[in-house]
Amino acid sequence: MQSLQSPQCLGRRIAVSNILDVTLRDGGYLNRWQFSLEETKSVLNFLQDQGLSQVEVGFLRTPDRMTSPVNGCPKEFLAEIQQLYPEMSLVCMLNPAEDNWQAAVADKLDQISLLRMPCTADLVDKALEIANHLKKQSSHLKISLNLICVSSYSLAEIECLLRTIAPSKNVDIVYLADSRGALYPHEVNAMMALVREICPQSLGFHAHDTLGYAIENSNQAFAQGCDWIDVTLKGFGLAGGNTPLGGYLAHHDLQSSGQSIQAEVTDFCQKHLPLRHPDSLTRQRYRLLAAKNIDPVWCDQLLEKYPDTLNKKVEKLPRQHYKNIDSVLDIMIP
Template sequence: MFKEEIKVIDCTVRDGGLMNKWQFSETFVKNVYNALADAGVDYMEIGYLSSKDAFDAKVYGPWKFCHEKDLKKVIGDKEKRIKLSAMADIGRIELEDIPLAADSSLDMIRIACYVHQVDKAIALAHHCQEKGYEVTINLMAVSTVGLRELNECLEDLNKSKVPVIYLVDSFGAFYSEDIDTLAQKYIERLPGKTIGAHFHNNQQLAFANTISAIINGVNYLDATLYGIGRGAGNCPLELLLSFLKNPKFKVRPVVKCIEEEIFPWSQKIDWGYSIPYMVTGTMNQHPRTAMALMESEDKDKVLDYYDSICNGGATS
């Protein structure tokens, strides 16, 4: 599956930070940075760009804000070894909080939005482009969107200057046939643009669905070390690099980093496949109720949770 145009984006710190409020140490982030560079990964998504008016810096770690001083601590005095990305959520970042690309170690800003926010996302993405950044728009929760609404959204995106649009399975609800249909729709309705894929692992399909996306012409691929991420987690980076068969990618540095940095975190925070996340995935629901259960003393009482969700006891 060697395709030169494929780019791999590691989201370990950004997506994994959803599980611990981005309280990763400088050493952890630096070791992930070096491992990804050694492995030949194209981009490291090192966190979020957020306004301090939206989040308390005493509660959230530095990777929720990605200030230049913190980025420099990771990069050091040497030349940057890998392109860096940060994500920005609509309504949680002010335009003045985004520095010029010439003054930042970030190369790319990815705008996360829902379909009803697409106009604001396009405006923010264009603003970031004007400041010199590469940009993407990551269209979330499309498993909950009607066909007409999605088509109208894609029409707006097609008219934009944003070069990369992401297909995102926010709830881990999609099967391979869904990816086949949606990837083809995105490619047809967004001619000339690159399509990306970000899939969650509620039904243990994040890797399989990423393969389906590749087969259908999707070229920007998200993954994380050992699948770390919110709830059920993401496509595991080590599986994706092994599959791609591109000689520029090296799997050993990733495995080493997983042993040294990710395994210790697996003793502190839970992520990955579990029955509660399976339930929300099959029911096409946000995993917030499953996350609450997994963080409680009753996390093994999965039958009560299953009955609650299947009998309409939770909302999406």
């Protein structure tokens, strides 16, 4: 499935500095972010050894919604990580739908270099408002607005969202996130070309590997001028997983030693990172859904309704911009 063509964009060659590891945040969907401090430090040590300096360490939450250091990022946790890894730039994610986002970020901005906000269309205005407030509080903080589930929008819809974001002086990076892992390389190419045309900000891309195109889609994004590419160890992440760090570094010959980076990642994860991908049957079903541009996170709900016939029903559906699970159920043949 991966065509594995190395991208060139205006003479650029991708570097480790373009790569952001999001294992602790996106991989956390596989263990509900229950990483021990020892496991967290092991991950950061390994990434540092590979030359990565930008790491997303988790979600910013209010104290009452915090379930672990990674799923909450209390200031004490961030301060300790910053002290242990002074050369690393710490990245955190803030959901703009948080009712009390001010409490979620309180006293933490000094430790964070980049704050990312995942947005569906209905949250863009709120995210821009939050970005305005945060920039007044911190002069060093970079802010990224991440348009998620971009395969659920037409190019015209994406263009409309981008024209809302582009004028903002408070947004430093505009990300497209293929949250469903449903995009094909030519679609990524068209979307990123549109972002580059409209937005003066730096560009980022977050791939999921549901259809097996994460590396190639990331390459297409970089070829269109993208500056930030997200990866995770062994591709650990929600549903179909993410762009695998080992595969991506190996593909671009960015290994820090003479050993196989993919073998190093596998060995490290077996010893220090007790995460597991979904079983093969589940991953196969995710691929079937993503091929129709249906969000794999709806899989359990769809199975509950059609436990014996889901695959056959999905195969008969058209590929289109499904916005929610009801839009799928509405056209499924009973």
